[in-house]
Amino acid sequence: MSEPVVDLRSDTVTSATPGMRAAMAAAEVGDAMYGEDPTVAALEERLAELFGFGGALFLPSGVMANQIALRLLVPPGAELLCDAEAHILAHEGGAAAWHGGIQTRCLPTEHGLLDARALAPLVRKANAYTVGTLALEVEQTHSRGGGSVHSLSALRGIRELADTAGISVHMDGARIWNAHVASGVSLADYGAVADTMSVCLSKGLGAPVGSVLLLGADRLDEARRMRHRMGGGMRQAGFLAAAGLYALRHHVARLAEDHLNAALMADGLRATGCAVRTPETNIVLVQAGDAQAAAERAALHGVKVSASAPDELRLVTHLDVDTAGCERAIDVLARALAAADPPSSSRICPTIPANDRESETPDDH
Incomplete structure (x- = not known):
């Protein structure tokens, strides 16, 4: 064999575990579009509580979560700053421009790791002749950076810069769970850095599908309308939300x-x-x-x-x-x-230090 x-x-690529499948089969469900699915509500409430947000919205994918967040923060014709290898630039089909009319400007970084000192000179104030910067985006962990982790001090510096400039921060937290476990930083501390955050349930946590957008309660109704426009509304979605709740209990540590x-x-x-x-x-x-x-x-x-x-x-x-x-x-x-390896190359190569990577890593949310 x-x-x-x-x-x-x-x-x-993971498959749902037997325990997760049992939780899904036993889930209490209702029509989520009417706000009547108790398991979806429980998942949204739990994640909002963990990260310290006023609202949460269960979505089919991380791409949808990121794009709704960006549209909430940046209107058409305004600018978003991010690193040059960001997932929202490389792997989301140009959606910020396609759906939102958002101008993006980026800067090269080592492994996707941003800091306030590099970002500060790039923030532009809008006037009649200048496109203004309205949001910054960070990715934690950074996919194309090889799972690299922003330090909490760097993230807090970015938050301080945004507050000083009067702009917003979106965090693509598709693998925030890995950063949390690797660094010991609390989920609430990560949440305090961002105005909006996307978190994925189908990567390290092993759920079959789904992401959650975390945001202020005042933005929740508009986020729901955007979800509907994008075709992301789901009905008896509690079966999927149950997998996320199971993953939060059993698959983080x-x-x-x-x-x-x-x-x-x-x-x-x-x-x-x-x-x-x-x-x-x-x-x-x-x-x-x-x-x-x-x-x-x-x-x-x-x-x-x-x-x-x-x-x-x-x-x-x-x-x-x-x-x-x-x-x-x-x-x-x-x-x-x-x-x-080609015949002319040497098989023995030096170790690549953690801060010397230049290559690209495709991924999808």
């Missing part, structure tokens, strides 16, 4: 296991001569002479990874891959990388 596939392409497995793979691959960036959370970036060829070779042996750039592989640990699976992946990937 062949060994099971080790799928490290993303933490979105266990993210530390994913972080340990990411470190295990980084160390194991480095020991074979691979150049690996030390992971901060659950994303491992590995240099490759021909990343696509290496990924294809690995897949033939039951290990799926992403070629995130022509010369880089991305591995993402999650609840469906245990330590044994990670150890198997190390062996398969070491051989795949050796076979895929």
